[in-house]
Amino acid sequence: MSRLADALGTTPVRAYLLSVGGGVVALVLGCLLFPRTVYDGFVWHYFWGPVQADANNAYCAVREGGETAYLDSAAACQSAAEPVAYPGYTLVSEVGYVVVLLVALAGLVLLLRELDLGGDVDFFYALVPFFVFGGALRVLEDADNALGDSLFPYPWDTLFISPIIYFTVFALALVAIVAAVGLARRGVVADHDRALLWVGVGLNVLTVGYLFALALGGVGPVTFHPQVLVASLALTAVTTAGTWYVTKRYVPWIHQGTGTAGVVVLAAHALDGAANVVGLNWMSALVYGGGFVPQPPGVNGNLVPKHPVNEGIVNIAQSTFPQVVLATLGDAWPFLLVKLVAAVAVLAIFEREMFEESPRYSVLLLVAVTAVGMGPGTRDMLRATFGI
Structure with a gap:
């Protein structure tokens, strides 16, 4: 982070905020410009959809036409068109959460340094x-x-x-x-x-x-x-x-x-x-x-x-x-x-x-x-x- 700060000519905190903010903006733009691919196929499918399915006590959740539906049987979930999200983790989501964790740790280090x-x-x-x-x-x-x-x-x-x-x-x-x-x-x-x-x-x-x-x-x-x-x-x-x-x-x-x-x-x-x-x-x-x-x-x-x-x-x-x-x-x-x-x-x-x-x-x-x-x-x- 300090090397990035030197390259940008700014403090580590500002460099961190710029980096994380840029990533968030890119993800939001992707969801807005390519909603079916970025949001439905990635963000919802692997991250938010499983949480919704769990919260609604459903066997799975499906995303179609910008709407989320909840299914209560294995047969209905298996026959549904992708993306289908099941409660719990997937390998993709676990990797994603590890990345988020490491980014959060870096930010917390900077906060604790300030405190x-x-x-x-x-x-x-x-x-x-x-x-x-x-x-x-x-x-x-x-x-x-x-x-x-x-x-x-x-x-x-x-x-x-x-x-x-x-x-x-x-x-x-x-x-x-x-x-x-x-x-x-x-x-x-x-x-x-x-x-x-x-x-x-x-x-x-x-x-x-x-x-x-x-x-x-x-x-x-x-x-x-x-x-x-x-x-x-x-x-x-x-x-x-x-x-x-x-x-x-x-x-x-x-x-x-x-x-x-x-x-x-x-x-x-x-x-x-x-x-x-x-x-x-x-x-x-x-x-x-x-x-x-x-x-x-x-x-x-x-x-x-x-x-x-x-x-x-x-x-x-x-x-x-x-x-x-x-x-x-x-x-x-x-x-x-x-x-x-x-x-x-x-x-x-x-x-x-x-x-x-x-x-x-x-x-x-x-x-x-x-x-x-x-x-x-x-x-x-x-x-x-x-x-x-």
């Missing part, structure tokens, strides 16, 4: 409750959807559906950051990181507390299964501790850059994997009394995969592993292994020199890596816990 904030891991720890809050807020929308969208009617519910919810939580966190810094500089609070931490904790108390109120009040389909929560957290703790011990003992250089912050990264992705194992294979045994035998996703109360990656891994496991392995362990455990290996690989990237040369960008990369594990993991765990 003289975010240069140490204390800022990272302060944001951990917001990662949990994102998943809990998504489950709150799931519950509201099951109750007829009384709390978040369409189109407001789109703000709490993946991936838009990432931007919603990002905006809330940004407001909290600015407010915490302002209060600290006025002497109202002693430490902005601690104030930010408690804001995140408070948001979780409100969100999860509301889910508990629905469950204990017997409202609609929302129930409470503490055994699912305990199983998910126990599996997360065991796999996190095991991975930390093995890597610390045999490849200790992996943790030289992140130190104890690496435990949070491992736990975030272990939670994502563990919640999938419990939700996809063990719900039937833990909740519905099917015997302590794993069942495939979607069978006897088990959840179904929501992302192309874990769905693909489950499908590969079903077609590759012997039946005795599937009958004993289930078909979702390879996703947990993949998440742990990926987390270790990411930790290996964070060298000590990286934090010394670019502390803010390094901390924000830690934030991003942790959020994409802990957010979905929290959502899957709470969905299963509250039977949504």
